[in-house]
Amino acid sequence: MISIPRKKIREYDAKKMLAANLAKYGYDISLEVAKVDEHTIKGNMGKTVEIGSVSGVLTNFIIEPFVEHDNEYFLAIMSQREEDIILFSEKGGVDVEEHWHKIIQIPVPINENIENISITTRLPVSGERKERIVSFIKALYKYYVDFGCTYIEMNPLAFDKQERVYPLGFVCELDDCEHKCEGKWNGLEFPQPFGRKLYPQEKFVAELDDKTGASLKLTVLNPDGKIWLLVAGGGASVIYTDTVVDLGYGKELGNYGEYSGDPNEEETYHYAKTVIGLATNGGQEDRTLLIGGGVANFTNVANTFKGIIRALRESKEHLQKMKIFVRRGGPNYEEGLKMMRELGNEINVAIDVYGPETHMTKIVDLAIKQMNGH
Amino acid sequence: MENHNLFSRDTEAFIYNLKVAPIQRMLDFDYICKRSKPSVAAIINPGNSGYHKAFFGTKEILIPVYSKISDAVTAHSHADVMVNFASFRSAYSSSKEALETKTIRTVAIIAEGMPERDVRQLISVAKKNNKIIIGPATVGGIAAGAFRIGNTAGTIENIISCKLYRAGSVGFVSKSGGLTNEMCNVLGRTTDGVYEAIAIGGDRYPGSTMLEHMLRFEQNPEIKMIVGLGELGGDEEYAIIEAKKKGKITKPIVMWVSGTCTKIFPGEVQFGHAGAKTGKLEESADAKNKALRDVGVIVPNSFEDFDKKIAEVFASLKLPAKKEPEVPKLPLDYDAAVKKSAVRKPTNFISTISDDRGDEPYYVGIPMSKLIENNYSIGDVISLLWFKKRLPEYATKFIEMCIIIAADHGPAVSGAHNAIVAARAGKDTVSSLCSGLLTIGPRFGGAIDDAARFFKEACDKGLSAEQFVEDMKKQGMLIPGIGHRIKSAKNPDKRVELLKEYAKSFPSHKYLDYALAVEQVTLKKADNLILNVDGCIGVLFVDLFDSCKFSKEEIDEIVELGYLNGIFVLARSIGLMGHVFDQKRLKQPLYRHPWDDILFLP
Numbered sequence: 001m002i003s004i005p006r007k008k009i010r011e012y013d014a015k016k017m018l019a020a021n022l023a024k025y026g027y028d029i030s031l032e033v034a035k036v037d038e039h040t041i042k043g044n045m046g047k048t049v050e051i052g053s054v055s056g057v058l059t060n061f062i063i064e065p066f067v068e069h070d071n072e073y074f075l076a077i078m079s080q081r082e083e084d085i086i087l088f089s090e091k092g093g094v095d096v097e098e099h100w101h102k103i104i105q106i107p108v109p110i111n112e113n114i115e116n117i118s119i120t121t122r123l124p125v126s127g128e129r130k131e132r133i134v135s136f137i138k139a140l141y142k143y144y145v146d147f148g149c150t151y152i153e154m155n156p157l158a159f160d161k162q163e164r165v166y167p168l169g170f171v172c173e174l175d176d177c178e179h180k181c182e183g184k185w186n187g188l189e190f191p192q193p194f195g196r197k198l199y200p201q202e203k204f205v206a207e208l209d210d211k212t213g214a215s216l217k218l219t220v221l222n223p224d225g226k227i228w229l230l231v232a233g234g235g236a237s238v239i240y241t242d243t244v245v246d247l248g249y250g251k252e253l254g255n256y257g258e259y260s261g262d263p264n265e266e267e268t269y270h271y272a273k274t275v276i277g278l279a280t281n282g283g284q285e286d287r288t289l290l291i292g293g294g295v296a297n298f299t300n301v302a303n304t305f306k307g308i309i310r311a312l313r314e315s316k317e318h319l320q321k322m323k324i325f326v327r328r329g330g331p332n333y334e335e336g337l338k339m340m341r342e343l344g345n346e347i348n349v350a351i352d353v354y355g356p357e358t359h360m361t362k363i364v365d366l367a368i369k370q371m372n373g374h
Numbered sequence: 375m376e377n378h379n380l381f382s383r384d385t386e387a388f389i390y391n392l393k394v395a396p397i398q399r400m401l402d403f404d405y406i407c408k409r410s411k412p413s414v415a416a417i418i419n420p421g422n423s424g425y426h427k428a429f430f431g432t433k434e435i436l437i438p439v440y441s442k443i444s445d446a447v448t449a450h451s452h453a454d455v456m457v458n459f460a461s462f463r464s465a466y467s468s469s470k471e472a473l474e475t476k477t478i479r480t481v482a483i484i485a486e487g488m489p490e491r492d493v494r495q496l497i498s499v500a501k502k503n504n505k506i507i508i509g510p511a512t513v514g515g516i517a518a519g520a521f522r523i524g525n526t527a528g529t530i531e532n533i534i535s536c537k538l539y540r541a542g543s544v545g546f547v548s549k550s551g552g553l554t555n556e557m558c559n560v561l562g563r564t565t566d567g568v569y570e571a572i573a574i575g576g577d578r579y580p581g582s583t584m585l586e587h588m589l590r591f592e593q594n595p596e597i598k599m600i601v602g603l604g605e606l607g608g609d610e611e612y613a614i615i616e617a618k619k620k621g622k623i624t625k626p627i628v629m630w631v632s633g634t635c636t637k638i639f640p641g642e643v644q645f646g647h648a649g650a651k652t653g654k655l656e657e658s659a660d661a662k663n664k665a666l667r668d669v670g671v672i673v674p675n676s677f678e679d680f681d682k683k684i685a686e687v688f689a690s691l692k693l694p695a696k697k698e699p700e701v702p703k704l705p706l707d708y709d710a711a712v713k714k715s716a717v718r719k720p721t722n723f724i725s726t727i728s729d730d731r732g733d734e735p736y737y738v739g740i741p742m743s744k745l746i747e748n749n750y751s752i753g754d755v756i757s758l759l760w761f762k763k764r765l766p767e768y769a770t771k772f773i774e775m776c777i778i779i780a781a782d783h784g785p786a787v788s789g790a791h792n793a794i795v796a797a798r799a800g801k802d803t804v805s806s807l808c809s810g811l812l813t814i815g816p817r818f819g820g821a822i823d824d825a826a827r828f829f830k831e832a833c834d835k836g837l838s839a840e841q842f843v844e845d846m847k848k849q850g851m852l853i854p855g856i857g858h859r860i861k862s863a864k865n866p867d868k869r870v871e872l873l874k875e876y877a878k879s880f881p882s883h884k885y886l887d888y889a890l891a892v893e894q895v896t897l898k899k900a901d902n903l904i905l906n907v908d909g910c911i912g913v914l915f916v917d918l919f920d921s922c923k924f925s926k927e928e929i930d931e932i933v934e935l936g937y938l939n940g941i942f943v944l945a946r947s948i949g950l951m952g953h954v955f956d957q958k959r960l961k962q963p964l965y966r967h968p969w970d971d972i973l974f975l976p
Contacts, residue, residue: 005490008489024407079490079491082494082497082498090543109498110495110497110498111495111498117514126720134916150488150490150492153750173462175489175490175491177488178489178491179462179463179464179489219639219640221638221639221640231551233552234552235550235551235553235632236553236556238605238632239553239632240633241676242633242634242659242676242677243678245634245635245637246634246675246677246678247676251636251638256639267389271717294552294555295532295556295557296528297513297527297529297552298525329532329556329559330532331529333530356559356561359680359681360560360677361561362678363676373473
């Protein structure tokens with residue numbers, strides 16, 4: 001759905017990259033960190049754990065030497081529209097949220113040199129360590145800007161007996177649109193979010209998506225769902241999905257999906273075939289398929305419908321009890337809608353067809369009424 | 375122009391990067407809006423300058439193209455918009471430069487995938503210079519009846535059905551560019567239409583916010599209601615809520631935030647980043663919709679009744695109906711008219727031998743892949759492209775043999791000599807080759823057609839060899855294809871011997887036999903009046919056509935049109951180019967003919 005260019009990276013990568021580069025920004029840091037494989041972490045590697053409502057498999061561990069330290073600090077940098085904000089607290093560690101009021105915020109306006117920002121006077125630290133923290137923050141900020149970071153959080157941040165700095169816990173998020181930084185990132189991998197295994201159909205569509213300049217997306221929400229979506233356009237697909245949920249039928253929604261960016265007939269066919277396959281799997285009583293979309297800008301509606309029509313025709317024996325609703329506008333939509341109507345007669349499947357004179361999500365309402373036997 | 379209006383019917387824009395289709399779409403919009411001047415003042419196309427031709431209605435106009443923003447701005451100080459079609463890589467520098475000019479006030483950035491820090495820097499430049507950015511990652515926007523950014527609102531048919539050719543009373547702003555089209559359609563159906571529709575783009579930090587545009591709409595007396603379409607993520611909508619609370623917006627707002635579905639998605643785990651607690655507001659669509667509703671924004675229950683809410687609010691305003699102007703009919707583009715079978719025109723050219731319109735070129739109906747797979751020879755290709763037939767192998771081999779034999783005849787013959795002189799004068803390959811080819815004519819290499827014609831005519835008439843020689847003598851004509859400067863009966867031309875030998879394999883060689891009979895007569899007059907290579911090739915081609923069952927008319931036409939001299943030109947081009955390369959390889963200097971080789975007379 002809406003793609004977010006801010007990407008979290010692995011803590012291992014975050015630490016390695018920082019240790020390798022921070023000296024260039026005026027602060028030497030040495031971090032010993034190792035990524036380990038399943039031989040070292042027997043019992044935990046591959047174990048399924050549940051965090052919140054999501055369960056997933058543990059696949060990555062890091063090993064670090066124990067660092068004896070006194071105080072635990074909290075340090076973060078975040079980006080906002082007109083400024084970056086440095087957050088710091090002397091009361092870091094697991095209890096940071098309890099001491100939230102102790103966090104100080106130092107805004108750095110965009111395009112401002114960090115050297116011109118007064119940090120020393122605002123830092124609630126006393127003693128010799130203060131200047132050390134200030135220079136660490138300055139180096140870290142320069143690194144933050146230069147490496148395309150959108151969020152950094154070090155909690156806890158600690159010092160060992162030799163006063164060497166250690167970000168013991170380290171979260172780092174990068175802007176994957178920062179093409180200038182790709183060289184510096186040095187082949188860094190953006191891991192998939194924790195948890196959630198892909199259905200084979202989702203994998204298939206993701207592979208299709210990789211191979212084309214167009215956009216093809218599929219998320220299975222409920223394989224036994226009664227409402228299935230085959231929607232053109234990123235924005236429109238979200239709104240169709242919203243509407244099913246807003247009308248109270250989110251539980252009945254089989255999938256989220258989108259095709260856009262002018263996929264060719266073959267790609268549209270494979271995409272449609274996959275969605276239809278899911279929609280007709282496990283009985284078709286009361287099931288509906290919504291072939292929706294807004295008023296297209298320049299996509300030839302009749303052309304994109306050809307791939308969908310081919311997929312529908314091939315699946316006709318599975319569609320006999322299914323109800324299909326179509327709504328679309330844009331270049332050549334009259335011809336596209338006519339083709340859909342004719343297909344309904346040809347394969348003897350109920351296909352209700354609407355154009356731009358009908359509100360975009362009207363077919364969601366109609367589908368729900370149909371499902372409820374109205 | 376009032377400060378709250380970015381665009382008017384006089385707005386002129388620069389287009390950064392030569393994007394032919396959106397430029398034409400802007401001009402088409404101008405035309406149906408009956409603008410007096412086109413909205414595209416100039417194109418900035420880095421590295422190129424000149425003119426771009428486009429249609430303004432039925433007329434063609436020239437739009438100046440500049441290679442630099444600074445040049446364009448100097449020449450068109452009244453243009454105050456730049457529509458930036460630069461890629462995400464170069465959008466930053468070009469947008470920054472535009473924002474720093476005196477005269478460009480609004481920059482629309484179309485590119486998707488710009489780094490957020492770049493955009494934030496542009497925002498700070500815009501703020502400093504009191505400029506407006508629309509985008510990035512957007513289609514742009516449209517001021518109905520006045521100005522269109524690039525591709526906004528799609529096809530002309532859609533623009534007409536949404537009545538965007540004249541201003542309505544609704545100010546619309548959305549994040550999504552894709553849905554702007556759908557919303558123009560909704561507003562066209564439920565209200566008196568759009569006054570202005572802006573898509574600010576889907577990035578985290580859009581160059582201008584929804585609120586900034588809504589505040590402009592608030593100040594604009596022509597706009598009676600505001601419609602917004604937000605998205606989950608970011609805090610755009612909270613700024614609107616604040617403004618609404620403070621009474622900065624009093625006009626009715628109907629708004630919907632999309633993304634309410636995310637709650638049923640298998641989510642990503644949030645590990646409780648502290649950032650989420652720094653006073654940030656909840657970014658979910660549900661939270662935003664509720665917060666908007668709480669301050670009196672009209673929020674539907676779902677997108678499904680968005681249109682009804684808009685219609686209700688619009689009806690409650692009780693506005694007088696807008697006057698509907700007559701919309702000029704946009705002429706069909708030729709290509710579109712052809713597709714619709716709405717137009718026909720006579721063609722200026724015909725081709726019957728080859729066709730390159732498909733996936734691969736065809737020679738007389740045979741696809742290139744088949745030519746290669748089936749090992750077609752050069753002789754086969756010549757038969758196809760020249761004679762439009764496939765000839766049997768003995769014939770194509772004969773054609774190739776003629777090419778081999780006539781490919782070169784040493785550096786001293788006129789053609790080679792001229793090519794060499796031209797090459798030594800420093801001329802390029804084509805010029806040097808042409809210099810040689812242009813010597814081919816009646817005295818050099820150009821006797822094949824004539825030989826074929828005369829021998830064939832005489833033979834077909836049934837003239838005896840003696841009669842033919844006598845007739846030619848009476849007319850005071852030399853017999854083409856007879857005689858050689860060096861070769862003679864005693865010193866025969868090896869090339870002719872080879873050709874004659876090969877001709878034995880032809881099913882019929884009566885014309886050669888006839889020519890040889892003529893040679894017997896002429897040899898009685900002088901030893902060097904032999905059938906020369908031109909003559910031999912000429913008559914053998916006639917024998918070949920005869921053997922391959924070409925009709926008499928076909929053969930006459932071939933001879934008439936000069937096909938056979940073509941064989942010589944084709945063959946000799948190989949040799950001439952060889953001489954040209956040879957001279958260039960040897961770095962031969964400019965040739966000057968020595969005076970002592972010229973007889974100077976008073």
